[in-house]
Amino acid sequence: MSTPEQTSTHAGSQAARAMAARAHRRGTRAAATYLVRSAWLVGAAYWVVVLAIGAVILYIELRGDDVSISAVGGPASSARFFLLVLGIILPLGMIALHVSAGGTRRSLTHGLWAGSLVTGVTFGLATTLVLWCGGWLFTRQGWTIEPERAVYGDWSQIGSVLVVESLYCTVYFLAGMIIALAYYRTGGWLGTLLIPVALVPLLVAETTLQSGYFGSPLSGALGVPEMSGWLVPLGGLAAVALAAAILQVVLRAIPVRPVEFGQSVTG
Amino acid sequence: MTTAPFGAELRDVVVRYGRKDTERALDGVTLSIRPGTITGLLGRNGAGKTTLAALLAAFRRPTSGSVLVGPAGGPLDDPFENPWVMMHTQLVRESGDVWGDSKACDTLDYYADLRPDWDADLAGRLLDELEVDVRKSPDALSRGKRSALGAVIGLASRAPLTIFDEVYLGMDAPSRYAFYDALVADYTEHPRTILLSSHLIDEVERLFEDVVVIDRGRVLLAEPAEDVRGRGVSLTGPADTIEPFVAGHQVLARQHLGPTSQVTLFGELDAAQRAAATQAGLEIGAVPLQDLFVHLTRKSSDLKEDAR
Amino acid sequence: MFDGPEPIYLQIAQQIRAQVLSGDLAEEEQVMSTTQYATTFRINPATAAKAFAGLVDEGVLYKRRGVGMFVATGARERLLAEHREHYFADVLGPALVQADLLGIPAADIVDHVLGRSTTPRTPSYPEA
Numbered sequence: 001m002s003t004p005e006q007t008s009t010h011a012g013s014q015a016a017r018a019m020a021a022r023a024h025r026r027g028t029r030a031a032a033t034y035l036v037r038s039a040w041l042v043g044a045a046y047w048v049v050v051l052a053i054g055a056v057i058l059y060i061e062l063r064g065d066d067v068s069i070s071a072v073g074g075p076a077s078s079a080r081f082f083l084l085v086l087g088i089i090l091p092l093g094m095i096a097l098h099v100s101a102g103g104t105r106r107s108l109t110h111g112l113w114a115g116s117l118v119t120g121v122t123f124g125l126a127t128t129l130v131l132w133c134g135g136w137l138f139t140r141q142g143w144t145i146e147p148e149r150a151v152y153g154d155w156s157q158i159g160s161v162l163v164v165e166s167l168y169c170t171v172y173f174l175a176g177m178i179i180a181l182a183y184y185r186t187g188g189w190l191g192t193l194l195i196p197v198a199l200v201p202l203l204v205a206e207t208t209l210q211s212g213y214f215g216s217p218l219s220g221a222l223g224v225p226e227m228s229g230w231l232v233p234l235g236g237l238a239a240v241a242l243a244a245a246i247l248q249v250v251l252r253a254i255p256v257r258p259v260e261f262g263q264s265v266t267g
Numbered sequence: 268m269t270t271a272p273f274g275a276e277l278r279d280v281v282v283r284y285g286r287k288d289t290e291r292a293l294d295g296v297t298l299s300i301r302p303g304t305i306t307g308l309l310g311r312n313g314a315g316k317t318t319l320a321a322l323l324a325a326f327r328r329p330t331s332g333s334v335l336v337g338p339a340g341g342p343l344d345d346p347f348e349n350p351w352v353m354m355h356t357q358l359v360r361e362s363g364d365v366w367g368d369s370k371a372c373d374t375l376d377y378y379a380d381l382r383p384d385w386d387a388d389l390a391g392r393l394l395d396e397l398e399v400d401v402r403k404s405p406d407a408l409s410r411g412k413r414s415a416l417g418a419v420i421g422l423a424s425r426a427p428l429t430i431f432d433e434v435y436l437g438m439d440a441p442s443r444y445a446f447y448d449a450l451v452a453d454y455t456e457h458p459r460t461i462l463l464s465s466h467l468i469d470e471v472e473r474l475f476e477d478v479v480v481i482d483r484g485r486v487l488l489a490e491p492a493e494d495v496r497g498r499g500v501s502l503t504g505p506a507d508t509i510e511p512f513v514a515g516h517q518v519l520a521r522q523h524l525g526p527t528s529q530v531t532l533f534g535e536l537d538a539a540q541r542a543a544a545t546q547a548g549l550e551i552g553a554v555p556l557q558d559l560f561v562h563l564t565r566k567s568s569d570l571k572e573d574a575r
Numbered sequence: 576m577f578d579g580p581e582p583i584y585l586q587i588a589q590q591i592r593a594q595v596l597s598g599d600l601a602e603e604e605q606v607m608s609t610t611q612y613a614t615t616f617r618i619n620p621a622t623a624a625k626a627f628a629g630l631v632d633e634g635v636l637y638k639r640r641g642v643g644m645f646v647a648t649g650a651r652e653r654l655l656a657e658h659r660e661h662y663f664a665d666v667l668g669p670a671l672v673q674a675d676l677l678g679i680p681a682a683d684i685v686d687h688v689l690g691r692s693t694t695p696r697t698p699s700y701p702e703a
Contacts, residue, residue, distance in 0.1 A: 010344070096326075545669065
């Protein structure tokens, strides 16, 4: 047990630093993988429902020959709200296990960052695909789509749609995590009071990406001028960065709750 | 395992759980855990065992004081957010930290991913022995099987500091003994520091090399298990023969069966007293750690009651 | 097992000595390893190791590098001699003191030991 190199291994030694760096990467990867996998396990069901609802609406509209609302686009671009809810649920069950498995809060944070980015982009991709398919069906029927006040005029601007929806999904996912973890950390009233903090990055995202339910009316109400060009993705990225930073602050030095709390929260 | 067993030190550690200064889970704890030992962590419910374990495993920080963990012969470090120390420290809380609603093997995979010394063979063997079905989710397992899953995680992690906090809850006697056997066998093959908290003191006392008793957030005693055992003695024989030996000792218990009495005393008998007792035909016996523990923790709380 | 008042490592040593004395453990026979002992009796391996180390010091056991512990040649003889020595001081001594206390005459004890006491026991001595 006590050969020289073993006793010389301690937290400050070179060997230990290399081991710790490897452990950090393992922790980050494990947390990110779990997050993405769980989001998509539940997400698959979500997309099935989205397509089913879209089909029903489309069918009704075809019969009435009145196409005033976006049939598939509406449910599809609410993916971000679905991710907000998942963001509230998923990381709560991860903290205790991650730390118990010897991971740091830092590697958990990095894992959540990476995981929410991958989840956000893949959900953005799915949204884009669904929008594009919906739009393609519409044009085949000979209908035209009237552009809303949105950064992308319609489904055909695939690149813009992908960027905007991916950024939305990532920010909303991170905001859900902030809400849940702030509540986990402070509990009760203070947790509730901290919810507005999580809403700030959402506000930034909505007023720069300017699409969907809130984006356009909100920007209009706040008098934010219409964004275009590079300002849009930059604003979205700023929102993501802000949410990531808030998440890091919330997770830094977060105490792992006693068993009873975890059970009452995660069921 | 490539890393030497970990030792731990706590100095003047205070953990407050409420806003008021009097609400203290730990109240000035100074304590050393010897590297390479199996140490028993004993205390009544709410005594502070779980908080102590949470500090060592970097689950939380103390309100004040210092917590230090590190390998035998090396410098000790604050474990909090210290990646190298944390990857080598395993705390298994009652019922374990697991994904409740996905398959148990998902949880095991996560531990296997993060733990540098994870032994999948050992995990598999123990899961078979304890009859834990890893295709079920922990939520669908009985309390005992869920605890067994935690026990397996604790052993398979092979962490230089491993803490089992009442891991036995709900486990039936055969499973508990299978766990103790696996613990001793794996500990001898892969020496490490093990901290074991349990209320079933009778079952585990012989596993301990050291014993720490905490009560109301304070350390009552921390010493080798043999020394704790020496703190009490029982005498059996005719009632009037026993009485002279009782004088000057605290009596923990007194039982009569016809003319025969058994008296349990707190404190040691010196060699001369022992010889005299044997000479007088009295039988000298050991006092179970459980009885000493009950006495120690009762005494201190009674004293506190009196002081109010 | 190991419920006596002495430290557990002394009780383990005592048990092994008794096995050597009774011949259950023959000389040059291998004894259980510390690990086997600890797992068999569910005790701390350090406690078992301490007991074994004590027996090595006494010359009851000896260690063969990389193989294990064995009963030393002549261990039984030495233990017998020691126990004989202690028998009078530790066993017979207290019994005689007790007999004296109860007022049993030495002749009765001698008779008992020699098996000459053919008549049923009657209280031939005054009540204490």
